[in-house]
Amino acid sequence: MNTTAEHQPLQPEFRLLVLLVSIGFFMQGLDSSIVNTALPAMAKDLNENPLEMHSVIVAYVLAMAACIPLSGWLADRFGARNTYFMAIVIFTLASLGCGMSTSVNELLVYRVIQGIGGALLLPVGRLAMLKIIPRSQFLAAMSLMSLAGLIGPMIGPTLGGWIVEVTTWHWIFLINIPMGILGVFMTIKAMPNITEPTVRLFDFKGFILLIIGMIGLSLGVENFSDPRYSYWSCILLIVIGIxxxxxxxxxxxxxxxxxxxxxxxxxxxxxxxxLGNFFARLGGNSMPFILPLMLQVAFGFSPLVTGILMIPTIIGSLISKPIIRPIIQKFGYRNVLLINTLLVGICIASFAFSTAEVPIWLRTIHFLIFGILNSIQFVAMNTLTLKDLPQQDASSGNSFLSMIMMLSMSIGVALAGTLVNIFEDHFGAAQVTTAFHATLICLGLINIITALIFWNIPKETKD
Structure with a gap:
């Protein structure tokens, strides 16, 4: 088959659709990262302990994880345009609610609603592109969309830090509103309302079981450090989740x-x-939360400086992209994931040696190395997971992987926040740096132990 016929440049009639899906992907990616550097400022304004603000992230990510299984069925049943339109409206109105919140509980409610909208944006947008854009142009379309997905997390921490310094934290949510309004009008113009002629009945029983499982596990871990809940109630939640x-x-x-x-x-x-994705992401996905918190709460850095310091992790991720496939082809999935999982764990634990006095150049190199290793880890795990699935299971398998990724992030952030609080209670409020260091060692050890899962990959497994 002719390669040039297989991969053609994107034609003008599809560019508006790709731009629309890119806006949704950008909004979702931005909102997943922009909050991290703003948490201490939010906590101060809302009279809360910054070490207990992880629920703001957990609520959003957990709602996303819970609603991912719903996205494909809604698009098939009610049409891609109607579902995407609904997703953008929900996300935008919830962003307005977040920006006008005056208490943590109010903010959490709107973050859950925002997560529901965010869960539908990327899967439905990607599905619409798959159905509308010819396969020969799909690679070009996905490349453009992926770029938007990278820009959001790249600018998120720095933008969040800058916003809370020049104005108030409310604007980290309010900036979504103009993009959301633009997205609403573009959806009407650019996206046909494609539906499936026959749609199977939705598995509500399975959906409810999954939601109870995810909420039980996440809240059980998150509430361990909350004095309002007993250890037994947290254990009961985890047992219910399992x-x-x-x-x-x-x-x-x-x-x-x-x-x-x-x-x-x-x-x-x-x-x-x-299995590897779930456990290996507990540490890796909690780092964008725990590192900015440590830099501000323990080391006293400003939100803007903290945001700038997080940029090397994103640059490391970008640097690693071209080298991942050649590395896997040369050494095989088993060797790459065994060694890299250990290296990521060691790198996470090594942040325990970080102090406020570490030179900027050394901190930059440290964050850059973590970004490279973490990116290799995520890409290698994702491609390994999906590479041998038969065509009829590809869509279902990808959705389940996306759900597990979000669930792992939710539990990882909850675990990191819980550990910091437990260690702070143990060492005393004056030893908050020690609490962060102990947490980072625990998260690194989880990653190191996860290497045992990848030991089971057959040695001959290649790209």
Whole structure:
């Protein structure tokens, strides 16, 4: 087959659609990262402890994880345009609610609603592109869209830091409103309302079991350090979460209409990839939360300086992109993931040696190395997980992976916040730096232990 025919440049009639989906991806990516550097300022304004503000991130990410399984069915049932339109409206109105919040509880409610809108933006937008844009131009379209997804997290921490210094934290949410209004009008113009002629019944029972499982696990971990909840109530939540997940596994095995059929996990590589993704991301995904908090609360850096210091991690991620595939082709998935998982764990733990006096150049190199290693980890895990799935399971397998990625981020941030609070109680408020250092060592050890999962990858597994 002719390669030039397979990968053609994007034609003008599809550019507006790609721009629209890129706006949604950008908004989602920006909102996942812009809050991290603003948490201490938000805590001060709302009279809260900055070490207990991780629920603001957890609420958003957990809502996204819970609603990802719903996205494809809604698009098929009500049409891509209607669903995407609804997603942007929900996201934009929730952003307005976040920006006008006067208490943490009010903010959490709107963050959950914002997460529901965010969960639909990328999957539905990607699905619309898949159905409308010819396959020969799809690679070009995805490349442009992915660029928008990189820009959001890249500018998020610095933009968040700058906003809270020149104005108030409310504007980190209010800046979504003009983009949301633009997206609403573009959706009407650029996206056809493609529906599927036959849509299977939605698996509400499985959906509820998954939601209970995710909420139970996340809240159980998050509430451990909250004096309002007893240890037994937290353990009960975790047990309910695990029990609901096991019930879903039984449901997936016996129910024809299950969101994610159990046959997905008969694929050994996929099962290893999912398990590895979940545990390896606990540390890696919590770093954009824990590092800005440490820089501000423990070291006394300003929000803007903190945001600027986070840029090397994103640059490291970009630098690593061209080298990942050649590395995997040369050494194989097993060797790359075994060694890199250990290196990421060591790198996370090594932040425990960081102090306010560390020279900027050394801190920059440290963050850059972490960005490179973490990017290699995520890309290698994702490609390993999906590479051997048969065509009929590709969509379902990808959705489940996306859900696990969000769930791991939710639990990872909750775990990091909980550990900092537990260690602060243990060492005393005057030893907050020690509390952060102990937390980073624990998160690094989790990553190191995760290497045992990747030990099970067959040695001959290649790209």
């Amino acid at each position: 029990g609901s997940s096991l019930l879903y596994a039984l449901h997936a095995h016996t129910h024809e209409n299950a969101l994610f059929r159990s046959r997905l996990f008969t694929n050994k590589i996929y099962a290893i990839g999912i």
